[in-house]
Amino acid sequence: xxxxxxxxxxxxxxxxxxxxxxxxxxxxxxxxxxxxxxxxxxxxxxxxxxxxxxxxxxxxxxxxxxxxxxxxxxxxxxxxxxxxxxxxxxxxxxxxxxxxxxxxxxxxxxxxxxxxxxxxxxxxxxxxxxxxxxxxxxxxxxxxxxxxxxxxxxxxxxxxxxxxxxxxxxxxxxxxxxxxxxxxxxxxxxxxxxxxxxxxxxxxxxxxxxxxxxxxxxxxxxxxxxxxxxxxxxxxxxxxxxxxxxxxxxxxxxxxxxxxxxxxxxxxxxxxxxxxxxxxxxxxxxxxxxxxxxxxxxxxxxxxxxxxxxxxxxxxxxxxxxxxxxxxxxxxxxxxxxxxxxxxxxxxxxxxxxxxxxxxxxxxxxxxxxxxxxxxxxxxxxxxxxxxxxxxxxxxxxxxxxxxxxxxxx
Amino acid sequence: xxxxxxxxxxxxxxxxxxxxxxxxxxxxxxxxxxxxxxxxxxxxxxxxxxxxxxxxxxxxxxxxxxxxxxxxxxxxxxxxxxxxxxxxxxxxxxxxxxxxxxxxxxxxxxxxxxxxxxxxxxxxxxxxxxxxxxxxxxxxxxxxxxxxxxxxxxxxxxxxxxxxxxxxxxxxxxxxxxxxxxxxxxxxxxxxxxxxxxxxxxxxxxxxxxxxxxxxxxxxxxxxxxxxxxxxxxxxxxxxxxxxxxxxxxxxxxxxxxxxxxxxxxxxxxxxxxxxxxxxxxxxxxxxxxxxxxxxxxxxxxxxxxxxxxxxxxxxxxxxxxxxxxxxxxxxxxxxxxxxxxxxxxxxxxxxxxxxxxxxxxxxxxxxxxxx
Numbered sequence: 001x002x003x004x005x006x007x008x009x010x011x012x013x014x015x016x017x018x019x020x021x022x023x024x025x026x027x028x029x030x031x032x033x034x035x036x037x038x039x040x041x042x043x044x045x046x047x048x049x050x051x052x053x054x055x056x057x058x059x060x061x062x063x064x065x066x067x068x069x070x071x072x073x074x075x076x077x078x079x080x081x082x083x084x085x086x087x088x089x090x091x092x093x094x095x096x097x098x099x100x101x102x103x104x105x106x107x108x109x110x111x112x113x114x115x116x117x118x119x120x121x122x123x124x125x126x127x128x129x130x131x132x133x134x135x136x137x138x139x140x141x142x143x144x145x146x147x148x149x150x151x152x153x154x155x156x157x158x159x160x161x162x163x164x165x166x167x168x169x170x171x172x173x174x175x176x177x178x179x180x181x182x183x184x185x186x187x188x189x190x191x192x193x194x195x196x197x198x199x200x201x202x203x204x205x206x207x208x209x210x211x212x213x214x215x216x217x218x219x220x221x222x223x224x225x226x227x228x229x230x231x232x233x234x235x236x237x238x239x240x241x242x243x244x245x246x247x248x249x250x251x252x253x254x255x256x257x258x259x260x261x262x263x264x265x266x267x268x269x270x271x272x273x274x275x276x277x278x279x280x281x282x283x284x285x286x287x288x289x290x291x292x293x294x295x296x297x298x299x300x301x302x303x304x305x306x307x308x309x310x311x312x313x314x315x316x317x318x319x320x321x322x323x324x325x326x327x328x329x330x331x332x333x334x335x336x337x338x339x340x341x342x343x344x345x346x347x348x349x350x351x352x353x354x355x356x357x358x359x360x361x362x363x364x365x366x367x368x369x370x371x372x373x374x375x376x377x378x379x380x381x382x383x384x385x386x387x388x389x390x391x392x393x394x395x396x397x398x399x400x401x402x403x404x405x406x407x408x409x410x
Numbered sequence: 411x412x413x414x415x416x417x418x419x420x421x422x423x424x425x426x427x428x429x430x431x432x433x434x435x436x437x438x439x440x441x442x443x444x445x446x447x448x449x450x451x452x453x454x455x456x457x458x459x460x461x462x463x464x465x466x467x468x469x470x471x472x473x474x475x476x477x478x479x480x481x482x483x484x485x486x487x488x489x490x491x492x493x494x495x496x497x498x499x500x501x502x503x504x505x506x507x508x509x510x511x512x513x514x515x516x517x518x519x520x521x522x523x524x525x526x527x528x529x530x531x532x533x534x535x536x537x538x539x540x541x542x543x544x545x546x547x548x549x550x551x552x553x554x555x556x557x558x559x560x561x562x563x564x565x566x567x568x569x570x571x572x573x574x575x576x577x578x579x580x581x582x583x584x585x586x587x588x589x590x591x592x593x594x595x596x597x598x599x600x601x602x603x604x605x606x607x608x609x610x611x612x613x614x615x616x617x618x619x620x621x622x623x624x625x626x627x628x629x630x631x632x633x634x635x636x637x638x639x640x641x642x643x644x645x646x647x648x649x650x651x652x653x654x655x656x657x658x659x660x661x662x663x664x665x666x667x668x669x670x671x672x673x674x675x676x677x678x679x680x681x682x683x684x685x686x687x688x689x690x691x692x693x694x695x696x697x698x699x700x701x702x703x704x705x706x707x708x709x710x711x712x713x714x715x716x717x718x719x720x721x722x723x724x725x726x727x728x729x730x731x732x733x734x735x736x737x738x739x740x741x742x743x744x745x746x747x748x749x750x751x752x753x754x755x756x757x758x759x760x761x762x763x764x765x766x767x768x769x770x771x772x773x774x775x776x777x778x779x780x781x782x
Contacts, residue, residue, distance in 0.1 A: 037570045040595045058573070060741075062596040065606070087573075088591050090747035096599070096684070097606040112742035113713070119684065120606055140713050142742055149687055165713070173687060220689040220700065222681075248708050248715030248731060293707050293776045296700040297689075 025049040032057060039063045039071075047072065050106055054080040060089020060111075067099040073106030076130035076160065083111040084134075091117045091147075092131075095124075104128050110135070114144040115164075118151055123406065126156040133163040137186065137244040144170040145187070148177075150223065153406045157181050165245050167192035167214070171199070173223035176403040179204065188245045189214050189254065190236075193265075195226045198402050202233045210243045211251070211258035212236035212275075217265040218250070219288060219295030219302065226265045228398050231273065236260065238277045243325055250291070255280045255328030257321060257339065264288040266305040267398050276315040279339055280322045280331060282364075283309060285356065286345035290371055303349035308395040310359040314341040317365070334380035339365070342388075346370040357393040364388070445472060446496060448518060448545060456541050456556040456565035461496060461520055467538060467562045469494075469522055476638060477624075478631050480617045482656040482669040484677075485754040486523065487588050488580070489539065494520040495613070497640055503613075505632075505643035507651055510610045519544040519610055528579040539574055540592045541565050550607040553598035569595045588751050600748050605682045616694060617673065619652035653694050656760060667764035668694045670757060671702075674746060690721065703732055704773050713743040724768035733762050 024047045026034060032055050038048055039061065045068045052074035061081070063069060073079025083092045092111030095101050095118040107130040108115040115131035118124050131145030145161035148154045149172040160183045161168030168187035171177050177199035183206075184190035190206035192214040193199060206212035213236060217226040236259045245252035254261065257280030262268060264287055275282045288295065288302035295302070319337035322328030331343075341364035344356065358366070369375075370383040446460050453459060456466065463472045471477055475496045483491060497503070501514035513519075522541045527534045538558040544551050556565035557572060571592035580586050593600075602608045612618075618631045632650060635641035653669035654661040671679075672694035678685030679692040688708075691701045700706050703721030708714070708731060716734030723729040735745035736758050744750065 036594055036596075040569050059591070059594075062594070062600070064596045064599050086741055087589065087751070088748070089741055090744075094596075094600075096596075096603075112740060113747075114742075119687070139717075140740070140742070143713070220706070222686050222689070246713065246715045247717040248719045250707065291707075294700070294705065294774060 022049060025051060027051065028053050031055045036061055042066045042069055044068050050074070050079045052078040054082055056082045056085055058085050058087050060086065060091055060094060062094040062096070063098060064096050065098060069098060069100065070102040070104070072102070072104045075105045076107045076128050079106040080109060081106060082109050084109070086112045089113070091115065093117070096120055099123060101125070102127070107131070109133065111142050113142050114147045115142055117144070117147040117149065119149050121148070121151040122153055124148055124151050124154045125410070126159055128158045130160045131164070131168070132161070137163060137242065139165055139244050139246045141165040146170070149173055152176055153403060154178070155407065155410070162186045164188065166249055166251050168209070170194065171196055173221060176406065178403055178407065185209060186241060188243055188251045190239065192216060193226070193229055194218060195221055195223050196229065197227045198400050199228070200230045200400050205235045206239060207237045208241050209239045210241050210256045211254045211261055212239040213260050215262045215265045215268060217263060219300040220297050224297055224300050228267045228400055229265065230400050231268065231270045234273045236273065236275045240279050253325060253327050255322035255325045255331065257281065259283055259317065262304055262307060264302050264304055266301065268307050270309045271311045274313045274315070276317065278317045279319055280328060281339060281343045282314050282317040282341035284343050287347040289347050290345045290375070301349070303347065305349050305352055305355045306395055307356045309342065309361065310357070312361050314361055314364050317341050330377060333377040334384070340367050341365045344368050347372045354390060354393070356391050357395050358388060358391045359394060446474060448516060452554045452567045454567055461494065466564065476635070476640060477622065478613070478618055479620065479622055480612045480673065481620050481653050482617065482673050483612070484673050484749070485757055486749055487590055487752045488586065489523045489525055489590070492522045495640065496520065502640050502642040503635070505615065505641060507615045510614050511641070513546045515546050515548040517546045519613065525576055525578045529581045530579065530583060537576070538562055538565070539576065539590055544610050551602070551609055553595060553602060553608060555592060555595065555598070557592055568592070571597070591751060593748065597748055600684065601677050603684055611677045612673070616651040616653045619650045657756065663764055663767055667761055668696065670760055674757065678746070705776055713740060714745065716743070722765055724770040724773055725766055727762035727765040730765050733758060733765065736761060
């Protein structure tokens with residue numbers, strides 16, 4: 001009996017040695033045919049592994065509801081999911097309502113809409129993921145590359161996003177986010193944090209986008225009033241790319257040559273960043289009012305409050321400023337070819353006239369548009385102030401450590 | 411009645427009670443009584459459920475299976491749909507006008523998609539493409555897709571769906587073709603999610619409050635459901651809401667349009683739906699204004715803006731993102747995102763007329779964006 005058992009074990013070993021199949025690994029021949037089915041049939045805790053190679057999909061790929069799923073490839077640039085021939089689906093990959101999702105080590109190219117979207121998820125990791133469009137800067141590219149929305153506990157690290165016609169990385173309406181060590185280039189907006197509460201954004205690099213990095217708060221959305229974002233050790237250089245977003249997108253109004261833009265968001269600390277070689281503006285801080293667009297949500301705070309910009313390196317932010325967008329033309333016709341390191345619209349929250357502090361940023365070129373007194377070039381010429389002394393102050397620290405315990409467990 | 415191989419198992423599951431093995435001897439007998447059975451796993455074949463009597467392709471409902479129609483249905487690439495409802499013995503849906511009817515656990519909605527070979531002459535026959543079942547499991551509903559074979563003798567369970575080449579002659583005598591996409595199981599939830607739980611979309615009081623030509627005579631569907639024991643809490647003397655029929659040209663343009671948007675968009679664009687992140691609410695009773703899209707700037711429309719600034723520009727359909735997205739077949743731009751490969755020309759015409767009919771002076775127009 002024992003002998004038979006041994007023989008059986010031996011046989012099993014030989015069989016398994018002859019065909020070494022890693023658990024969860026889809027074969028190259030099977031990826032296109034079986035990935036979707038694998039995700040539909042997945043059980044909690046499953047790890048789905050994709051081999052190296054390029055795989056062409058006609059329909060979007062989706063995962064719903066099943067918790068604790070990992071989808072990993074052989075590395076970005078090695079496992080490539082191509083949606084060039086896509087005929088259905090508003091994104092390449094859609095993950096919805098999943099508690100515990102890790103996406104790691106693959107590239108998504110040429111999706112017809114957004115490349116990878118996670119919605120209503122919790123405990124989300126994007127790591128070593130790349131998204132791009134291979135046909136260059138086209139208004140028909142997808143809007144977002146990496147797109148977690150309405151999600152809680154999001155870690156995005158070591159990813160690369162390019163050629164999105166809105167934002168390469170877009171974190172929207174989420175809570176507890178860490179976005180670090182990513183690389184964004186040739187998008188309209190490199191990296192955007194929107195309507196998001198509590199986050200740290202650090203060690204990221206942005207170049208050749210229209211605008212490097214954005215922190216926006218938009219009205220009329222389910223989660224309003226983004227709050228508490230720390231933004232440090234990022235590198236923004238030469239974000240002077242043409243704006244190829246279709247008209248109607250908020251980002252289509254961004255003038256090429258924008259390092260950073262902060263709109264209507266509150267409690268922001270920006271420090272130890274390098275912002276260099278932008279032809280229009282290094283950092284723009286403005287209210288929602290300046291867009292001239294109405295909103296309905298009563299709880300929406302359209303102003304930036306508590307914006308603390310300190311110890312950053314500004315270098316070479318010089319004109320000729322943009323002339324391809326309305327906002328660029330407005331700046332150009334008000335100030336000639338002069339670019340600025342820090343520009344604010346001067347529309348403050350009533351009762352809180354000075355919640356902006358700018359310190360230790362070197363010798364910066366500053367302008368306050370005082371746009372509450374008018375938004376024409378004549379108004380700006382008359383009312384703009386270059387005196388930054390009113391903003392020589394510090395703001396208290398705020399707590400963004402909510403993600404620490406979650407990250408420590410990973 | 412046809413014998414089925416795993417009948418004991420189904421019987422067990424169906425009863426859902428503490429059915430001990432000693433009772434199993436009676437299962438076959440019980441199946442005879444109930445006829446239709448639903449287990450907690452999908453059957454391999456549509457015929458296994460016994461929803462239809464005789465030739466299955468005729469879709470002749472078995473006893474207890476009730477056909478119904480929606481006043482304004484979702485557009486699905488010009489396919490036709492035959493809908494049926496079945497509920498377990500002694501159970502009924504609870505009347506509510508808040509959302510879809512409160513169906514009992516075990517209730518099944520059966521939707522068959524097909525194309526007439528020639529819209530001008532239905533006698534030339536039809537091709538059944540797929541049958542979708544929604545089964546109320548209690549905690550949430552579950553969706554099961556069955557794909558019809560080319561011989562039209564059976565439909566088989568398929569979680570990943572497929573792409574079918576379909577062609578037909580339309581009412582104008584023109585040949586139409588489409589790569590008809592049978593959705594996968596996840597995509598069902600793409601439309602049917604309410605608070606991330608799978609739910610039916612169509613059978614709301616306001617969308618089934620109409621007459622139907624039953625085999626034994628015409629009757630209001632709500633009254634019929636009550637008469638057969640499928641609806642409780644229905645007061646036949648009270649007024650019940652009803653949406654307009656979207657293509658009834660004698661009905662009010664506003665009501666037709668809202669009915670159309672409700673069934674085609676409202677399943678996502680509601681405060682609990684996937685489209686809520688856009689801030690748009692497109693339900694039959696939505697107030698005409700920003701939430702419906704009037705002068706609403708986009709959040710994440712992507713290629714869907716078509717170069718336009720607002721979802722709806724009153725009196726200017728051509729500058730309205732809504733019309734652009736309804737007229738697009740680019741997966742990255744089109745609305746709805748799923749379930750359509752063709753443009754619903756008549757639907758676009760309706761919504762365009764509605765937008766062009768709006769009084770621009772009735773809304774506050776924003777000034778042009780001047781600086782980001």
